[in-house]
Amino acid sequence: MNALPAVNPARAGVALVVLGVGGVGRALLELLATPAAGALQLVAIADSTRQWVNPRGIVPARARRLLAASVQPRDDEALLGALRDSGLVEQVIVDATASSAVAAHHADWLARGCHVVSANKAALGERLEGWQRLRHASRLGRRRYGDAATVGAGLPVLSTLLRLCQCGDRLRALDGVFSGSLSWLFNNFDGSRPFSALLHEARQRGYTEPDPRLDLGGADVARKLLILARAAGHAIDAHEVHVESLVPGGLREVTVEAFLARASELDAPLEQRRAQAAREGRLLRLLARLDSQGRASVGLVAVEPTHPAARLAGNDNLFALTTVRYHDQPLVIQGPGAGAEVTAQALLGDVLALTADR
Template sequence: IRGMIQAISIETGISVLAVVGDGMAGTPGIAARLFEHLARGQVNVRAIAQGASERNISVAIATPDATRALRVVHAGFYLSAQTISIGIIGPGHVGAALIDQIAAMQQRLQQCGLDLRVRAIAGSSKCLRASQRLDLGAWRENYAALPTVATSDLDGFASHVHAEHLPHALIVDCSASSLVADHYADWLDAGIHIITPNKNAGSGPLARYQAIRGASANGAARFRYEATVGAGLPVISTLRDLIDTGDAIVSIEGMFSGTLAFLFNRFDGSQRFSELVREAIQLGYTEPDPRDDLDGRDVARKLVILAREQGLAMDLAAVAVVSLVPESLRGGSAAAFLQNLAAMDAPMQALLDQAQAENRVLRFVARLNAQAEASVGLLALPRDHPFAHTRLTDNVVQFTTRRYASNPLVVQGPGAGPEVTAAGVFADLLRVAAHLGAKL
């Protein structure tokens, strides 16, 4: 056999995983299914052997991957639950609502063979961890009892979530931090799935966005961000479906802020504008600093996300934004702004009076066309306009395309509040679980 085989080498630290079963013989696709699930679990196969009886497939893998590989294969062939190690960043309004929704659904999901194992919850100065799983019924008390630290160790957090003994790792970023988004590409490269309502990743520096999308496209880890634009509404997935089926986007118009929708659906002259802003704050519809809603930048970020989804290389600076916040109130603290909020009443009332005199309504609208011309600002719309009939915190997005030219496609529904945003994040989480093989 001289010359028929290559040089023989010896490698250490190798384990053999064997899949054995009488049902394998003559059944197409068993080997493909095995290797598909090993790949999704980020397990590299070093060598392969299959018995002539077709009742055994053996793979050589690195010993540190052995436990994860065994769990991945068991879950892939439904011999055990599909387990996902989860870390949640940002236990604020949306993050807390998501944790509560996962806790409420755990028993039902386990009946479907899905084990969502929340093992870490991190804020800017605290991190709650568990080797197996956190008690989601007492996470608030346990998190509050933790001492604060100067900065959060995001690398340590990710390493904990990406445990070798668990088949899949997933991080949910419910923060609004650009620093967290800086880690996305590295986490995806490491095989950690990412789900987020954080708009910074999709609207921040273009180079970072391209690195994130590249890491997601080149590896096995998924990047899901539906909730960045429409909370729980299927805005990004609708746009993606239009593009993937060959439609051409002519323009996108929308009311992308549930906060501003609430304000202008209610602003009819019966209450001062400042009173409505305070009401929105009490209902939890606004950011901690309401200027983050009123200045239109949050809406502009969503428009940039939709532009990039179409392949347009757009930055925030390209969006023409007309802020509602007077120049005199743009500086200083949030507390100082709230003390002087009444300064907005007169100019806002003047705009309302003019709109009503023309039989129009005020709506805060974002617009984007195929030439990458983008604008965000307050418009006086005719009363028969689709945006004139929204309710409460409704977001509404109108897609004008080659197919939907004379009658644009409209997506509409609640666009503010932690519960609906968390539900959108949860839906993305379940989509990743289904991709990994969960039978939902």
């Protein structure tokens, strides 16, 4: 692992590389063009095939145009070089991609002296070994890992949990609805329309992934649950989360088009569960749960009407934290858990926090 040459400590300031100019990356560039970004200096941006680098600074409002016209191929070393050549003391890489290959570099970047701020869950929420490597590299390089945007988009979930733990509180239980698309689907699944009709509408509204099985399979919710569980002190691995997939076995391996054409196969079993829950005065919700022993699960639960998840609307997320000190009623964090603008704001907040106490 090469060490970066020491930066010139004469120039205080923050140099920034932004990886990914999709929904979240674009919204971040817009925020960087506002006074809220202060003197942050954008020195490089990249998508999966191109990059644009200028250690003296890139005007955020022009960044996407420059990238679109760029013929510079992707090269991480040139990005790190731009941070170094900026001469600024704080050097930050923002990951606004969904790429596991990009996430695999986070620990290395921390060890080489960069802060990393990520909306990408792959490094924190997959294998335990990857999460441990990040923590080790962060301590070793004395650099921060900004993770606010990995759970709940802009909602202050991880920061609240960490603050409680820092104050000696302990998580006894966590449960909630961690997916905007699954929230919308079950908030609207009242028996008046088949589940597959709701699924098609959710997809048209852009609430689901292009392949809705990524939502229905529960893996994305499981990653968020793992990130929270680990932050609460449970060193659990991905295979230890019990995940109930809503995708029938016969539809898991077919093409997206075939899955969408056969989505009505989901209707009968889900309607049966909904009707059974309704007879008991309950509602179906796709809940993520963690208990005090670190047992983690994701699956469909029939909740009482008094459960906080029963009162959700739209595609809100909900995180209910029962702790030693919040024992009678949980501390509840609720609101939009997706959206490029709020996610970008969480990224900017993490970048600004890097320097706030220095």
